[in-house]
Amino acid sequence: MTALERRIKHLEEENKKWRDAALASQNAHPGTLQKQATLLANTRFDNFLSAVDEHICCAICTMKMWHPYTLSCGHTFCRNCLQDWFSTALAQHMAAHPRYNPQATIPQHWRATLARPDLSLAARRHIEREIGMLLDALPQPTYSCPTCRVEVRNKPAENFVVKHLVRTVAGVQGESCPKEDPPTRLGQPVDGPWDGFFPVFRKD
Numbered sequence: 001m002t003a004l005e006r007r008i009k010h011l012e013e014e015n016k017k018w019r020d021a022a023l024a025s026q027n028a029h030p031g032t033l034q035k036q037a038t039l040l041a042n043t044r045f046d047n048f049l050s051a052v053d054e055h056i057c058c059a060i061c062t063m064k065m066w067h068p069y070t071l072s073c074g075h076t077f078c079r080n081c082l083q084d085w086f087s088t089a090l091a092q093h094m095a096a097h098p099r100y101n102p103q104a105t106i107p108q109h110w111r112a113t114l115a116r117p118d119l120s121l122a123a124r125r126h127i128e129r130e131i132g133m134l135l136d137a138l139p140q141p142t143y144s145c146p147t148c149r150v151e152v153r154n155k156p157a158e159n160f161v162v163k164h165l166v167r168t169v170a171g172v173q174g175e176s177c178p179k180e181d182p183p184t185r186l187g188q189p190v191d192g193p194w195d196g197f198f199p200v201f202r203k204d
Helices: 003-028 032-056 079-096 108-114 121-137 160-172
Strands: 068-070 076-078
Touching (some): 003 160, 032 160, 068 160, 108 121
Antiparallel strands (some): 068 076
């Protein structure tokens, strides 16, 4: 359990105590005392939700990160914002290199060979080295983190901890994950959210 999750659990338990105290005071001290206790409990819980929002909202769009992805530098953003950010860099690169295609760069016979489950480790490493040299010899788009501008050379990783927190907090607030259609980037059909930006078998 992460520190943020422990904090959430602690504040939820504390909030429950305040609510129980407010209900208990109903018989002994009806009226003003009950209203004050309930108001205090609700205020504390609202403050807690506001504090958590700072950790689960995207720094770019300021909305909840329903699909959070973390970069190698440690910064996390929502999937759509990262895709838009990378699309700008990709469009600039394709303006200078119109034939660039991150997937067509890798020969199909290498893809088929790497997909074989019986491929030996030595053969796999040899092909990955060849792919690495091939990619290094070709102009590649330069992607960076929107916050720290550190170069991004690997696909962003989905952050399941933040994803769980977003859905937990949203459930308390009566929200649900919005439905959306998967985007197509620059007319390129893709299987994963980052296949339009990074070669599938990239080796750094």
